[in-house]
Amino acid sequence: MFLFGFMAIVLMSCLHMYRPPEFLGSPSRLYKLTATINEDVNKSKWECVVLTLYDSSYRKINTLQTGASNNMKWAADWYKGRDTIILNSKDIGVYAWRISNKKTLTLISVTNDIEVQANLIFERKYASQNN
8 A cells, every 4th residue: 555655646746747848829820839948968058948849730840949048037929910939038138030931940130019029928927926
């Protein structure tokens, strides 16, 4: 009985620790996005935000190492109404990527409108922590 109880606790701990990535659907619904933290053996970008682009069938298209540290606050999401990804990081700033015809993420200039959207994305992510 003790062994069964111990195994149940271990299993529940493992399930609690594993957290599947959250998929963010693009405005066109053609793409999905995850923002995860690099825990690869390559320590050069350890604990940095990684953006992964998928098609609507969850097939990986492209991965981008952002260089944004998870030790600082950050938020990523889609630009309203467009298939453009915005990252707002308190250590590297605001960046935006558009999906090219070749299905790669292409860095674009940050406009005032993207900056405003980046602040909204950030505020939405951390709103519950301010209460």
